[in-house]
Amino acid sequence: MKFTLKIWRQKNAKAKGHFETYDIDGISPDTSFLEMLDILNEKLVNADIDPVSFSKGCKSAEGPVSFDHDCREGICGACSLYINGRAHGPESGVTTCQMYMRKFKDGSTITIEPWRNNGFPIIKDLVVDRRAYDKILQAGGFINVNTGGVPDANVIPVNKDNAEESMDAAACIGCGACAATCKNGSAMLFVAARVSSLALLPQGKVEGARRAKAMVAKMDELGFGACTNTRACEMECPKKISVSHIARLNREFLKAKFKD
Amino acid sequence: MIELKSQVPDGPLAEKWTNHKAHIKVVSPANKKKLDIIVIGTGLGGASAAATLGELGYNVKIFCISDSPRRAHSIAAQGGINAAKNYQNDNDSIYRLFYDTIKGGDYRSREANVYRLAEVSNNIIDQCVAQGVPFARDYGGLLDNRSFGGAQVSRTFYARGQTGQQLLLGAYAALNRQVAKGKVQSFPRHEMLDLVVINGEAKGIIARDLTTGEIKRFGAHAVVLATGGYGNTYFLSTNAMNSNGSAAMQCYRKGACFANPCFAQIHPTCIPVHGDQQSKLTLMSESLRNDGRIWVPKKLEDVEAIRKGTKKPSDIAEEDRDYYLERRYPAFGNLVPRDVASRAAKERCDAGYGVNEQGLAVFLDFKTCMEQKGRAYIEEKYGNLFQMYEEINDVDPYKEPMMIFPAIHYTMGGLWVDYNLQTTIPGLYAIGEANFSDHGGNRLGASALMQGLADGYFILPYTIGDYLAKKIQEPKVDTNAPEFAEAEKAVKEKIDKLFSIKGKRTVDSIHKELGLIMWNNVGMARNEAGLKKAIEEIRALKKEFWTNVFVDGENSHFNQELEKALRVADFLEIGELMAIDALNRKESCGGHFREEMQTEDGETKRDDKNFMYVAAWEYKGEDKDPELHKEPLEFKYCTVATRNYKD
Numbered sequence: 001m002k003f004t005l006k007i008w009r010q011k012n013a014k015a016k017g018h019f020e021t022y023d024i025d026g027i028s029p030d031t032s033f034l035e036m037l038d039i040l041n042e043k044l045v046n047a048d049i050d051p052v053s054f055s056k057g058c059k060s061a062e063g064p065v066s067f068d069h070d071c072r073e074g075i076c077g078a079c080s081l082y083i084n085g086r087a088h089g090p091e092s093g094v095t096t097c098q099m100y101m102r103k104f105k106d107g108s109t110i111t112i113e114p115w116r117n118n119g120f121p122i123i124k125d126l127v128v129d130r131r132a133y134d135k136i137l138q139a140g141g142f143i144n145v146n147t148g149g150v151p152d153a154n155v156i157p158v159n160k161d162n163a164e165e166s167m168d169a170a171a172c173i174g175c176g177a178c179a180a181t182c183k184n185g186s187a188m189l190f191v192a193a194r195v196s197s198l199a200l201l202p203q204g205k206v207e208g209a210r211r212a213k214a215m216v217a218k219m220d221e222l223g224f225g226a227c228t229n230t231r232a233c234e235m236e237c238p239k240k241i242s243v244s245h246i247a248r249l250n251r252e253f254l255k256a257k258f259k260d
Numbered sequence: 261m262i263e264l265k266s267q268v269p270d271g272p273l274a275e276k277w278t279n280h281k282a283h284i285k286v287v288s289p290a291n292k293k294k295l296d297i298i299v300i301g302t303g304l305g306g307a308s309a310a311a312t313l314g315e316l317g318y319n320v321k322i323f324c325i326s327d328s329p330r331r332a333h334s335i336a337a338q339g340g341i342n343a344a345k346n347y348q349n350d351n352d353s354i355y356r357l358f359y360d361t362i363k364g365g366d367y368r369s370r371e372a373n374v375y376r377l378a379e380v381s382n383n384i385i386d387q388c389v390a391q392g393v394p395f396a397r398d399y400g401g402l403l404d405n406r407s408f409g410g411a412q413v414s415r416t417f418y419a420r421g422q423t424g425q426q427l428l429l430g431a432y433a434a435l436n437r438q439v440a441k442g443k444v445q446s447f448p449r450h451e452m453l454d455l456v457v458i459n460g461e462a463k464g465i466i467a468r469d470l471t472t473g474e475i476k477r478f479g480a481h482a483v484v485l486a487t488g489g490y491g492n493t494y495f496l497s498t499n500a501m502n503s504n505g506s507a508a509m510q511c512y513r514k515g516a517c518f519a520n521p522c523f524a525q526i527h528p529t530c531i532p533v534h535g536d537q538q539s540k541l542t543l544m545s546e547s548l549r550n551d552g553r554i555w556v557p558k559k560l561e562d563v564e565a566i567r568k569g570t571k572k573p574s575d576i577a578e579e580d581r582d583y584y585l586e587r588r589y590p591a592f593g594n595l596v597p598r599d600v601a602s603r604a605a606k607e608r609c610d611a612g613y614g615v616n617e618q619g620l621a622v623f624l625d626f627k628t629c630m631e632q633k634g635r636a637y638i639e640e641k642y643g644n645l646f647q648m649y650e651e652i653n654d655v656d657p658y659k660e661p662m663m664i665f666p667a668i669h670y671t672m673g674g675l676w677v678d679y680n681l682q683t684t685i686p687g688l689y690a691i692g693e694a695n696f697s698d699h700g701g702n703r704l705g706a707s708a709l710m711q712g713l714a715d716g717y718f719i720l721p722y723t724i725g726d727y728l729a730k731k732i733q734e735p736k737v738d739t740n741a742p743e744f745a746e747a748e749k750a751v752k753e754k755i756d757k758l759f760s761i762k763g764k765r766t767v768d769s770i771h772k773e774l775g776l777i778m779w780n781n782v783g784m785a786r787n788e789a790g791l792k793k794a795i796e797e798i799r800a801l802k803k804e805f806w807t808n809v810f811v812d813g814e815n816s817h818f819n820q821e822l823e824k825a826l827r828v829a830d831f832l833e834i835g836e837l838m839a840i841d842a843l844n845r846k847e848s849c850g851g852h853f854r855e856e857m858q859t860e861d862g863e864t865k866r867d868d869k870n871f872m873y874v875a876a877w878e879y880k881g882e883d884k885d886p887e888l889h890k891e892p893l894e895f896k897y898c899t900v901a902t903r904n905y906k907d
Contacts, residue, residue, distance in 0.1 A: 142433035157401025
């Protein structure tokens with residue numbers, strides 16, 4: 001298969017970015033999207049090694065393309081990318097690293113951009129800084145319990161349906177697709193996933209309201225927008241996390257407000 | 261002269277840890293505030309250790325190479341975590357978990373460490389539940405279990421196919437809590453590039469800020485390495501792309517012994533290699549072997565027909581299928597340990613029964629389970645794994661069996677540590693996959709998560725106090741000391757050297773070449789001639805790397821080519837060390853299969869008389885052979901026997 005790639009190139013946070021076009025050929029349909037970028041990068045490095053005989057369409061003024069990736073199994077949340085205008089590409093329910101080239105039309109043009117959100121400044125090319133998500137969780141995304149001195153695991157029974165729903169929310173990989181997709185740049189689904197997952201368990205319920213308030217306040221402080229229920233986040237979440245968790249977050253948040 | 265002192269406490273096995281804890285020193289809260297600890301790596305081991313040390317009152321700095329601690333590769337563990345809770349009433353116990361782990365490791369791990377691991381396993385489950393880990397539960401609200409390879413009881417706790425993710429998010433949450441309290445400082449996108457040793461003790465690190473390229477110094481009273489394994493030496497493995505063994509190699513070069521490097525685990529159920537454009541292999545959880553049955557056709561003509569596509573696997577009649585694990589190992593069947601299952605797959609493929617185009621695949625079939633328990637059962641238990649398989653292969657595993665093949669997955673070898681998890685450099689500790697201590701020649705499924713959290717939550721936080729109690733009078737480490745300057749200079753020179761080569765080879769092309777040498781000669785089957793050849797080839801490749809590599813870009817900004825180059829330089833050293841160790845160990849045990857040493861039916865043949873020891877290698881300088889130190893292994897509480905999974 002062959003493709004024309006339009007890729008966002010940007011040297012660092014302060015530099016001005018632009019699109020660069022590359023042609024790539026000889027890609028197997030079984031190749032993953034990120035393996036396709038590996039192949040492009042190998043070509044770009046080779047073009048830098050031998051600029052005279054570099055292959056057509058693969059000039060490298062800027063060296064290989066930087067992008068975040070790690071597990072390549074859809075679980076670490078490192079990969080990102082806006083592909084043809086959609087977070088994690090055209091398919092629903094998968095991350096960029098789990099997408100295979102057979103899903104694209106042979107000969108088509110593919111546009112690749114980094115996440116777009118004020119909370120995620122660009123580091124280089126397609127790599128963004130997502131430390132804001134760590135900071136939101138540091139504000140309260142935990143249960144206040146020290147190592148040791150806890151009761152036996154089976155002392156508190158947990159309703160199976162609640163445990164399952166808690167797990168649905170806990171499947172969040174913290175990739176940032178929700179905030180990057182939202183027209184308001186809101187990280188509400190990310191915050192809700194954590195708040196809801198813990199609120200559904202007896203262990204986490206105790207400080208549910210306090211947690212919701214602290215995490216929402218941090219999200220606002222870091223420059224993420226407000227939620228206006230467009231549900232775009234749910235559409236683009238690679239783990240299909242439901243906006244019903246936002247409803248649960250709102251309930252916890254209101255509880256906190258009533259207490260104030 | 262290094263002397264290996266295991267520091268295993270006296271007394272009966274079941275009382276060792278309790279007695280040891282009662283006798284080691286503790287540091288008072290007032291003094292903990294004065295002590296600094298560096299933790300490298302944020303997987304289960306690193307995150308749980310840093311969180312717990314922070315709770316105790318130490319000042320902790322934690323480093324990771326990814327953009328967030330939550331990305332560490334522990335997140336990808338699927339199947340579960342073992343504990344000896346005996347919630348299923350199937351006669352499980354601490355002793356049984358200990359015994360299974362020792363036997364699974366083919367009698368090449370340290371008895372006292374393994375017993376302690378089994379002992380604290382139950383605390384881990386309690387801790388994780390208290391943190392809000394949504395483990396699978398039954399309708400009564402109590403925890404559910406499943407079975408894993410090498411065990412005849414159900415002791416594996418799980419959260420769908422995402423157990424590693426959930427446990428890591430628990431540890432990461434505990435870590436975040438300490439960051440918020442100011443007890444832990446987090447340094448994401450920072451890579452350790454050297455260990456600083458002052459007067460023989462670990463006192464800090466040199467790290468590169470991956471965003472800016474800045475080389476920075478960090479000092480501490482102790483350094484904890486929790487950087488995982490070195491499976492990516494093989495280029496293709498189930499490890500995450502950025503997992504590497506560089507931090508361990510830096511410590512090795514500074515005097516920490518490297519133990520049993522040749523013990524690498526090859527996982528039997530991975531998605532087969534599809535072509536030369538691949539960068540990563542994907543694991544299918546071992547839990548699938550609870551309900552899936554492994555087979556190849558009995559007749560070669562059926563194999564041919566499947567390869568050509570004229571027959572579908574589901575067309576093969578029941579009597580024409582060879583469920584070879586059930587045939588060879590009736591007692592454990594499809595749930596034999598990983599090394600046994602991997603070798604059995606290789607045996608069938610070598611005999612010509614491999615079912616994909618390359619002849620390097622076998623079937624993992626859910627037909628029987630579908631008939632007996634129905635599709636809904638499979639969807640609930642393995643839904644995400646089935647979806648993942650379909651995404652990658654474009655084949656619906658509910659209709660046709662999965663194709664699987666063994667791949668490199670985990671490394672049992674690692675930095676040598678004593679009972680306190682301290683390396684041969686005082687003040688330097690290694691935990692989780694980064695050390696060697698608990699899994700011997702082969703790790704059982706669902707035991708890596710157990711070890712990472714056991715070390716981080718419940719063992720290291722106690723044992724490190726015994727060392728730090730002697731340091732309460734020591735002031736903060738001065739990073740202007742000449743040792744820091746020297747280490748920083750060496751790192752900078754190494755980076756400059758890499759850029760200055762300007763050769764013709766890309767970093768990846770050399771890594772791929774190393775991977776092939778390793779897989780072909782230091783992979784599932786090894787022999788003397790092959791290992792000698794591998795050592796020569798790796799040495800030549802090392803030369804090629806240092807004279808003909810091309811590292812694109814510059815140091816002063818985010819540069820993934822440089823990151824890779826620094827890691828590949830170390831993979832070349834690790835590969836050589838693995839081959840040297842494999843050549844030395846003239847016996848077959850666990851994942852290390854020397855073709856010269858096998859029984860008549862192709863099983864591993866240990867040589868307990870000559871090799872019942874831990875091989876700990878000491879670095880002697882560039883281009884010099886490492887020196888072998890032996891830690892003899894004693895088994896007082898279990899009978900050393902030939903591993904038998906047949907009856």
